[in-house]
Amino acid sequence: MNLYIQRNLQINQIFHQFTTEKEVWPYSIDESILDMTHTWRLFGNSVREVARLIQKTVRQKLGLYTTVGIGDNPVQAKLALDLYAKHNHELIGEIHYETVPDKIWSITELTDVWGIGPRMAKRLNRLQIHNMYELAHTNPYLLKQQLGVIGSQLFATAWGIDRAQVTAPTKVKEASLGNSQVLPRDYFNQAEIETVIKEIGEQVAARLRHHHKLAGCLSLSIGFSYAAAEADGRGGFNQALKIEPTNDNQVLTQQLLWLFRQNWDGQAVRNIGVYSSKLSANSGQQLNLFETPRNQIRRSRLNQVIDEIHRQFGFTKLVYATSLLKGGTAIKRASLVGGHNGGNSYE
Template identity: 50%
Template sequence: MTANDFAKIYQNEDRRVVFLIDSKSFYASCEAVERGLNPLKAMLVVMSHQENDTGGLVLASSPMAKKRLGISNVTRQKDVPDVPGLIKAEPRMNLYIKKNLAINAIYQQYVDDEHLLPYSIDESILDITDFWHLFGKNPREVAQKIQRQVLAEMGIYLSVGIGDSPVLAKLALDLEAKKAPHLLAEWHYEDVPEKLWPVTNFGHVWSIGSKTAQKLQRWGIASIGDLAKQNPYVLKERLGLMGEQLYALAWGIDRSDLTEKITPKDKSYGNSQVLPENYHDGVAIQVVVQEMADQVASRLRAHQQQATLASLYLGYADQGIAFNTRHNPKTGLHQTVRIEPTNRSQTLMAVLKRIFQENWSGDPVRYIGVSFSGLANESIQAISLFDKAPSPTDQEEDPVDTVVDQIRRRFGAASLVRSISLEKGATAISRANLVGGHNGGNAYE
């Protein structure tokens, strides 16, 4: 392919200036800064703690801990070596959220709200196309200015990928910037053949999971360059929408617009947790299911929503909890039922209890998820012409729910619990101050 042919491919593509910024080893860096240590030089891991047979997991490790001890973010607590100078920090999720908000507030000094997208707890996307010239001679200089400001004000090092599109910025970040001396990489469409196409380890490429990578390799696609040469219609036929997206990724093309307002087609409220041990006792499993139903029902009421669909997921022990196995009956249970619109705790608890009793296979359970969807505003009620009109009491709020919600909002989720939370296997009290499943704050909202 000649340079002219290559240029024609991108002639109709919008060239933007996109920064994808990653806070390096974010949780570990926050803990290092709180201790007055340099995040790049400290020997530190952030480790969750579980009272079970396998222990907790390393959530984050400093670059030095990774380099010297080979610790990764999936290392088990029991496999973390006891060496002099290694700091083992408990997670503080509320601290990390606070730091993340402060870092994004710095980004807001360079772009407006519409052109800033917090992508995760440690990554943000900035479309700085219309703003960079206000802060430097070129985008690279602006990126370095942001790096220096965040380091000076927050003590956190940033890795920055710069690209002509969001996906190109992400690839520049993951494949080059994170290991570059200045933690900065800039990729343009013209760089795709030289920098992207030679990549053969699909596991290093954003959005390509292990199962997709295995399929690609079975089809003789051994590199991103091979992927770019495929027929996009065949890829879409084989992989669906993902095939189309992967073809675009192989060319660095991404037409996402950060300013576009996205409205979810079907919103839902849910919660999930990994149990501290394998649960064999059906009664204990029911207790946790009901606790979770109560917690999610509280969120429904807080947002004035009622649900018409209730779902229960059980992940069986020793089967893994990967997303692509969630609907496999051999590895777990996933059952959804239609219900009358409600957000009452007692009703939703009873529904999920019935789903469990009617469908549980008796296998030991390690993962539980509940969700409520098919939402409608609680102030609007659909009435069938063929059914008896609902009584006034059916439409009124449960006074017990109202009082419980008020107390929990004021004093915390564990300030008032149902009696089932004192039974064997219950987890609501121990998890009340967790954020994202880890130590760090009130998870009521």
């Protein structure tokens, strides 16, 4: 994974040779969106010719093949990449406003389209929408009424409309910090599930302290295994709880375990996520009346000492004993990068 990240950075540096840095938006670990509106004429007689030049440059410098989607806006470029570029010998696909009827409305499988998963496809099917042509010609007010904002977004996608500007700063509605994990197997045992919840909760608490933040809201996301989801009729549950602003390990994990016990009914678990929101600055420690100030201050200092040990010597040098129990994942997860093996040469 470390090598993958290194190559990603090198490829994006090549992109900066063709347009300004602010007009390159790394969309994911293996995709970037380039706004070439003002620069493509410097490098060729057509956008497709410039796309070919970028492909050749990456190939010559890094030995890697790249696929390119071209469009009049980001959503057209994304659809061109997914639906066409990956399936022709040039590894280039194009969609423009004038080709939307041919390139987008002709799509018969809704799940082939970026942003439409199996569940959304079923919801659209219930509205008698089975392909992109039908989606594009459905009343947009009905889609918004039935699906909310996502209904309007899907309608715009069906017409190849996207008003997003790559260079516009992203507006974050509400800051949050969290972590999630796909478990290595189905977890049935309550003690094992709670061990992982505590591990992730402590990791989120450490991130809050690192950013000098307190969380006023805590949410727990539990994803069931495939078989459990089929039997239960839902994929899991997501519950949130308002709390007194804190970043204390013990307080956060206790609340998380309470949320879990209130909502879990024995289903096999495969995914766990912990998220904190309603963040505020950690300007001081708010003591409560139900515990002695000495114990609260001592626990706060202990958390700070543990954080410092982790920073200086690595996470695995000091772990809670529960992480050594069956089902614990914190030690193994510490060696991963983005959920993947980091590679021995970078350890």
